[in-house]
Amino acid sequence: MSQQATHWIEPAKCVVCDACRPVCPRNAISAHATDATYVIDPALCNNCQNVSAVRCIPQCPTNAIFPPQTA
Numbered sequence: 001m002s003q004q005a006t007h008w009i010e011p012a013k014c015v016v017c018d019a020c021r022p023v024c025p026r027n028a029i030s031a032h033a034t035d036a037t038y039v040i041d042p043a044l045c046n047n048c049q050n051v052s053a054v055r056c057i058p059q060c061p062t063n064a065i066f067p068p069q070t071a
């Protein structure tokens with residue numbers, strides 16, 4: 001994994017349930033063009049720094065969403 005400054009979704013774990021998308025205050029989450037996974041747009045995700053807690057992670061039933069990482 002290369003450097004990852006924003007939250008991100010592991011495609012192999014995402015079951016495309018749509019639970020995460022509506023809770024994102026930045027509208028950063030959407031279905032990938034393949035419809036095989038959801039994706040977080042790094043240009044939009046601000047890691048929920050302006051709200052009290054990260055909203056997307058608790059919604060995911062398969063723990064497919066991960067916080068920022070560095071390699």
Ligand code: SF4
Pocket residue numbers: 007023024025026027028029040044045046047048054055056057
């Ligand atoms: S961390 Fe916050 S801003 Fe980023 S995708 Fe998740 S809900 Fe959206």
Ligand code: SF4
Pocket residue numbers: 009013014015016017018019020021037038059060061062063064065
């Ligand atoms: S909540 Fe998790 S499994 Fe559902 S669409 Fe989002 S990332 Fe995929």
